Amino acid sequence: METTVIGKGLPKVDAWAKVKGNIVYADDFTLPGMLYAKVLRSKYPAARILAIDTSKAEALPGVQAVLTAKDVPNNNLRAKFGQSTDVGAQFEGLYRVLAEGKVRFMGEAVALVAAESLKVAEEALDLIEVDYEPLPGVFDPEEALQPGAYPVGENESNVVSRFKVRKGDVEAGFAAADVIIENTYRVPFVDHAYLEPESGVAWLDEDGVINIRVSTQVIEHFRTVAEVLGLPQNRVRVIGTWLGGGFGGKEDITVESFLALLTWKTGRPVKLTYTREESILAHSKRHAYVMKYKTGATRDGRLVALEAELISDAGAYTYLTPWVLLYSTVNATGPYDIPNVKVDTVAVLTNNPFGSANRGFGAIQPNVAYESQMDELARVLGMDPLTIRQKNCLRQGGSLATGFTFDRYVAVADVAEKAWQALGPVQENEDKNIRLGRGLAVGLMSYGRLTFLHDSSRSYVKLELDGSAVIRCGVPDLGGGQAQSLCQIVAEELGIPLEKIKIYIADTALTPLAGTTTATRQLYMSGNATLKAARELKERLLTKAAAMLGVRVAYLKIANEGIESTVDPQQRISLKEVINACATEGIELFCEAQFNAPFTEVPASEVISGRTFADFTFGAHAVEVAVDVETGAVEVRKLVACYDVGKAINVLNVEGQLEGGAIYCLGYALMEELAVEQGRIKTPSFSEYLIPTSADVPDVETILIESGAGLGPYGAKGVGEPACNSIAPAILNAIRDAVGVRVTSLPATPEKIALALRKEQ
């Protein structure tokens, strides 16, 4: 298909305001008479609250409200994430606004303060007296699974969810295997480390509607906020700001309920912004996992059996844990065709920080394990990393162990080969302390939400009389170009230059709800909804133009703000004239369209089978590392990311996702760990929780394959989250190649490598 705007690396609609420093992020916004909020947080990871005395805090001059659980109309709810269908208790956990009874994690919100100044609010926190009875708690997920373990909740089991995958007969499979590799892998909690801490401002408008202007990935939380306050849903409005990063960490409710409660109580505007330390304490983490893997293959390198047992540390509250675990379950085999599979996964509550969404959402953890296993198999079998993957990877027509069948192009073999070859010839290593090594890993990850969530998105496109266009779509923009893609789609379809398109996003009152900016779904879902709306409008314009020009619609095209005959370009009419003609005749110049993903039923049992996702994105990473054999330090010298993106709507943005995703999880591989000891975070700020700086990273080389096989507009696939798959195991495999050390627990710190090397000597 010939395109004029789609595929181009054009600057984003938000880029200019961002480089000029003009974007008003959540904390940049203030209102007259605004109060400042602070949250009192638990000092213990496990304790019973015996009493809370707020009288001294309330008496402090300047304090306007002090709230605890008893002040919250509905303090205990089911956590929702924008889905409009009821998915049942097994997929929805407790959302507790403020701690009551038991405190479950260090940093849990206990009380709220709103005061005339931030300083007074901080002082008031110190005056709230909480009488805690410390409880033993449980901090190890395997221990939490044992009978008689400390119950994290009141009385319910610590088990959040269990899933299974069963295919063939693994016993027989392993019996037929010539080689069996068994390892246990551990991955830690990690933080999203978006640079903008959680923030928002709330106010009551003249009709008594609570407005919350907030940095969130999910404006649909307005419904939960309404439920917290016992208000009708149309009495809460969420206005999403341009986010200073999200990565899944702003998918759960953060400050919204707190702000709404304080505004409701005081009648005043209220601002709440977390400090960095508070952000690390308060928001979700990527789940820590223990993964026991057993993989069997025949002498010629064919996989015959895989058995995996995954234990997910859910931390103190459920949030998105069941969904994340389901992703891990389906992804546990990787993109491989394996005849015999047995996967058992379990997520368990502990008194650690709670786990929830983090870019990669449960696909990342098993990827570390299965791709390390593949590498070890290849070594034992004397095969190269590319061959063993190509021999076993899924292809079009193949199926996952759950039974999901790929009826479209499966790019695994292709991306693996292109990434691996792009590393180029091996260079001379001149430093006696350095060993070079190369690693390859592939991965798959879904885009679009779990199909039983019955996901949909809506978008509205309108033409103005002067030939400009307006898009209204409730997408939160995290910086990934979510808004830009929609503008490019409309520009392409309606032949309007980008600068004549204005998009309004992320407002529950004024933009059609487009669903969450999570699950790598916005281009797929809202892109399709916008495309549908734009094409409907295009059809009306072409029909009108056909009448005006006396040319059949089939011979007309829309381009450069006009409609012209494909046979005789002299037969042309400006878009503005067509629009005016439509307006005069009452032909609607707007369209709101809805796109629905495929719908399936909620899984009826623990055994997962059939379609759980709409589609998958496939990618590969190849890396070259330099390992210092004495210090154990690892430097990634080359990094290639090759993905089948379906179709690049904006090539700069797609590359940006692949580059950023690779470095996001280069940090996971080499330096990031939210260290937790007995429920206490030992890396409480960016001084201890280290993410890569510009000096730590190679220039990521990206290779885009455009198969057109995606379900998104123009055959696009989603890449935001898949982009950070497979980088960590590629690095681990390269370290193994360089110095012979198989690191089985992330991060691969210099210490782990150096001490392993010394042990070998």
Added chain:
Amino acid sequence: MSSFAYAVPKTKDEALALLNELGPGGRVVAGCTNILPDIRAKKITACTLVDISRLAELKGINVRGEKVTIGSLTTINELLHSEIVANHGQVLWQAGQRFADPLVRNRATIGGNLANASPAADGVVPLLALDARVMVASLAGEREIPVDAFFTGPGKSVLQPNELITGVSFAKTTTMKSAFIKFGLRKAMAISLASIGLVVGLKGDKVDQVRIALGALAPTPLRARQTESYLAGNTLTPAVVARAQEIVRTEVKPISDVRASQEYRLHLTGVLLKRAFEAALA
């Protein structure tokens, strides 16, 4: 009302008088790269901030004869732009390049790095290797303290509340070889897991003078005196270096913390020693 107070003395003498008056309630501030995080973390809850950042008399880098003098308010970035430091105090210049990050280097001062007394201070380890002296003033007069005797523990030094660091001085190392190596968990904005500053002079193929300073390996930055004595007069053969690595590991007392274990820091100590000699003599 704030629990803090602020004062801007216009001269060094005014600052000294004020510090004398305030005693432990006064805190000297200049670059503020350490104190502001400490205030926010409530490690410091009340004091008078005595801002010396405008005292021009505490700035500047000078050479007189064999002696280099650096005013305490000199920033790390100023050190990096000083030919005097680059030519006559090379190890300090080398360390400056690994100090925090380029933005912090514009604010952090050499005096502040001393006063903060972190065992991992990247500005202090090279001063130890230079055998520098800290110049300190109070109303009672001036005194000089060898850097080696300046620190008493993490965050602690012999500096009295009524005293002000006015500068540091050291003998030129123009003809000697130097190296500074920092090992951190990333390449910028990292706290040293272990660091080494080395100044070495050879006579023929034998070590003539040698000063080895180590950071983040004990409660204070320290000189590896026994290793130095062993090496003095020796030729740097692989066997001698290996023996020196053994000795230096007995001189340090690293801790285990969230960044690294004691075992690994001990391992690094030997590696850094060897590499410092390799780098200095390359």
Added chain:
Amino acid sequence: MELQKEITITVQVNGRPVTAVVAPEESLLEFVRNRAGVTDVKCGCNKGDCGTCTLVLEGQPVKSCLVLAAQANNKEVWTVRGMAADPLMQALQESFATHGAVQCGFCTPGMLVAARSFLAHHQQPDREAIKEALSGNLCRCTGYKKIVDAVAAVAASQASARD
């Protein structure tokens, strides 16, 4: 010697004098955001670990969360918004936009200030030098490649303009 609990200061923020009464421990970052209303300077960590609060003080880029507001009394402070007419800043802004160096944009103002100061003093930096110069400014979105691309492109055009 006067000990002040409240300090009246005047800072030239982007060429405009801003006078306010500040507490001794108030940071320049707080002053610029809350008193001067110049919010392109961000607060990402308030501890000197992220660089989102980078601005120019007395001609040098600094992390404003690590400067006392009182220390900026009678001094000049410049942020991205105040550099709108600066040709080098304009070149960098355009380069960031057209190279896709901006994702969420939260690090962007600080990154631009650091990059501008660096390029003003370095004629033909290579990619490694650019990475080192920006190593005090974290970015979580881009993986840095396109930021380095954007800065390198401006450096190259500066160099060719001199030839």
